[in-house]
Amino acid sequence: MSSSSSSTKDQAALVESSKRAAAFQAVADHLLPSYTRIGVGSGSTVVYVVEAIAALGPSVTDSMTFYPTGAQSEALIEAANLRLQYINKLAPADQLDVAFDGADEVDADLNLIKGGGACLWQEKVVATAARNFVCVADFRKLSDRLGKAWKKGIPIEVLPIAAPRVLGELRAMGARDPQIRSGLPGKAGALVTDNGMWIIDAPFAPLRLPSDEGEAAEGEWTVDALADRLIKIPGVAEIGLFSGKNGLEVASGAQKPVAAYFGMADGTVEVRKAAAAAS
Numbered sequence: 072m073s074s075s076s077s078s079t080k081d082q083a084a085l086v087e088s089s090k091r092a093a094a095f096q097a098v099a100d101h102l103l104p105s106y107t108r109i110g111v112g113s114g115s116t117v118v119y120v121v122e123a124i125a126a127l128g129p130s131v132t133d134s135m136t137f138y139p140t141g142a143q144s145e146a147l148i149e150a151a152n153l154r155l156q157y158i159n160k161l162a163p164a165d166q167l168d169v170a171f172d173g174a175d176e177v178d179a180d181l182n183l184i185k186g187g188g189a190c191l192w193q194e195k196v197v198a199t200a201a202r203n204f205v206c207v208a209d210f211r212k213l214s215d216r217l218g219k220a221w222k223k224g225i226p227i228e229v230l231p232i233a234a235p236r237v238l239g240e241l242r243a244m245g246a247r248d249p250q251i252r253s254g255l256p257g258k259a260g261a262l263v264t265d266n267g268m269w270i271i272d273a274p275f276a277p278l279r280l281p282s283d284e285g286e287a288a289e290g291e292w293t294v295d296a297l298a299d300r301l302i303k304i305p306g307v308a309e310i311g312l313f314s315g316k317n318g319l320e321v322a323s324g325a326q327k328p329v330a331a332y333f334g335m336a337d338g339t340v341e342v343r344k345a346a347a348a349a350s
């Protein structure tokens with residue numbers, strides 16, 4: 072084996088072990104035995120979240136019901152012999168106690184880019200139904216501004232018939248070469264989401280935060296302004312920016328996590344916690 076392929080393997084193993092470490096710590100810190108309703112997100116990191124939950128054993132998990140964010144997490148819940156229920160069965164007045172999910176990038180204010188796995192719409196429904204949304208990731212996702220680490224663009228779920236007009240709008244807003252996500256290698260043509268929609272990936276210049284100093288340059292958006300504008304484009308079903316309030320600032324409907332756990336390359340887990348609203 073060449074030294075470059077063995078170092079690629081070493082890096083992949085490091086990433087996997089860091090995801091697993093973050094998942095086990097997040098579950099230890101945020102899955103209280105008294106909880107009964109748990110959201111389970113999508114992606115490769117969530118596999119370790121479900122492993123950590125299942126490792127608690129039936130004496131803890133038998134009183135819990137698990138709500139998926141799509142076909143992948145539904146299968147994970149079932150394979151772990153955990154009780155499955157769908158979010159449309161949760162009474163509107165009720166909340167999930169906690170939801171765990173991954174992210175593609177996390178900025179200094181805990182805004183997220185999500186949707187690399189094309190599950191962003193159901194992920195946002197489940198995250199905002201939770202009193203405590205907890206993000207689990209590895210060191211590659213840590214960032215100070217969204218768009219610096221995740222270069223593929225903001226995933227946007229769109230009605231297929233509206234996709235050309237949405238692409239035009241995005242270009243006019245400064246997106247750099249937005250593209251309809253391909254289903255290749257598994258499927259020719261556009262990728263179709265669990266909701267029968269398409270995904271457009273729209274790269275923007277790294278997104279500013281309110282605390283950023285200096286004037287915004289031409290084409291630079293703040294996270295909140297861009298989220299507000301994107302969701303209003305006709306034909307856009309949901310966007311992969313999770314922004315606005317966190318669960319310490321509002322009692323329900325928060326898109327931002329209360330905490331983000333990052334498995335680091337040195338084996339430690341770094342935790343970024345949300346700040347409560349200034350009174």
Ligand SMILES: O=C(CO)[C@H](O)[C@H](O)COP(=O)(O)O
Binds near residue numbers: 115191
């Ligand atoms: O948003 C997501 C899927 O829509 C995932 O949470 C995100 O893509 C991170 O995935 P992974 O844990 O595989 O890196």
